[in-house]
Amino acid sequence: MTLADLEAKQIKLLHRIAQLELRLAASSISSSKGCGEDAAESMETRLSKILLARGVNDFAWKRVPSDYYDQSLEDRRQILNAPRVEQLCKSIVMVNTQASEDITDCSNPKNSKYYVVVVQYMARLNAESIKNFLYALNDRKVPKKRFNMRLAPEDESLELTGFIHNAVTCIGMQTDIPVIIDEAITKLEEDYFWLGGGEVDLKLGMKTSQFLSAFKPFVVKCS
Numbered sequence: 129m130t131l132a133d134l135e136a137k138q139i140k141l142l143h144r145i146a147q148l149e150l151r152l153a154a155s156s157i158s159s160s161k162g163c164g165e166d167a168a169e170s171m172e173t174r175l176s177k178i179l180l181a182r183g184v185n186d187f188a189w190k191r192v193p194s195d196y197y198d199q200s201l202e203d204r205r206q207i208l209n210a211p212r213v214e215q216l217c218k219s220i221v222m223v224n225t226q227a228s229e230d231i232t233d234c235s236n237p238k239n240s241k242y243y244v245v246v247v248q249y250m251a252r253l254n255a256e257s258i259k260n261f262l263y264a265l266n267d268r269k270v271p272k273k274r275f276n277m278r279l280a281p282e283d284e285s286l287e288l289t290g291f292i293h294n295a296v297t298c299i300g301m302q303t304d305i306p307v308i309i310d311e312a313i314t315k316l317e318e319d320y321f322w323l324g325g326g327e328v329d330l331k332l333g334m335k336t337s338q339f340l341s342a343f344k345p346f347v348v349k350c351s
Contacts, residue, residue: 171326175300179334182342187334189325196329197294201249208322208331215333216249217313217323219296221285221305222258226276237306237346238265242280242288244298246309246323251351258308261348297324297332298343307345314340314347 172189179187192207193199201213210216222243224231234240239262247253259275282293290302298307313321314336321339325332340347 171330175297175326175332178300179342184334184338184342186320186338187332190322190331190333192329192331194329204249208333210320210322210333211318212316213250214248214312214316215318215321217246217321218249219298219323220245220247220253221280221288221296222255222277223280223284224262224275225278226274228274234303234305238262239270240306242284242303242305243277244289244296244301244305244307245350246298246307246313246321246345247351248310248312251310251312253310254350257350258348261308261346261350265346291324291326292328295324295326295328295330297326298345299332300326307343308348308350309340309345310351311347311349312351 176187176189179185190208192204196204196207199207201216204216205213208216222245224241224243227239227241231239231241234242243258245253245258255277258277259272262275262277263270263272280288285296286292288301288303288305289296290300291297298305316336319336320333321336322331322333324330339345
C-alpha cells in the first residue's frame, strides 16, 4: 500500500469521525429541548408519523452505503432505484443576511430570517430568484435590499433543524422553518422525488403532489 493510499484512508476516517461528532451534537440538542419519548423513536418512525398525519402515504425509506456521497449522481440514482437523477434532491437552510434587526426568527413565513430550500442536486441554485420572489411576496413593501439569501452556517442549520450535514430534511425539523421547493421538481414527470431522511445514511422518497398538498411549500423557479 502506497503512502497516498494511507493518506486517503486517513482522510476518510477523519471525515467519518467528524460526522459522528456532529451526529452526537444533534442528539444532544434534541435531548436538551425535551423530546421525551420521541428521542427513543427511530428517525424513520418519527418522520413517518409526521408524514402519515399530514396525509402523505406514498413514501419510502432507503439506507445507503457510508460512501454514498463519494459516489456520482448516477451511482446514487441506482442505489435509490430512481428513474432519473433529476429526482435526487437536497434541503438547504438559507439565511437572509440583510433582514431587518427585528426579524430574528421564522414566525412570519413571508419575511422569515431563515428558509429551507429543496433543490435538485444537479441544479444550480439561483439565490437572486428567491430574493425576487420574497420581494414580490411582500407586495414590494419591504425594500429589495432587505433580502439577501445565503447558505446558513452549518452550526445554525444544525440548531434550527436538528439534522447534521448531508442529513437535513424539511420534514420534522426542530424549528418550523418556511419551505421553498424549486419549481423544476414539481414538473418532473415521475411525480416523485428523494431527499435527506434525517440521518446521513437514510434517504426519504415521496410523491411530490402529496408533499405539496401536505406541507404547502412556496413553489419558486430558483434554479
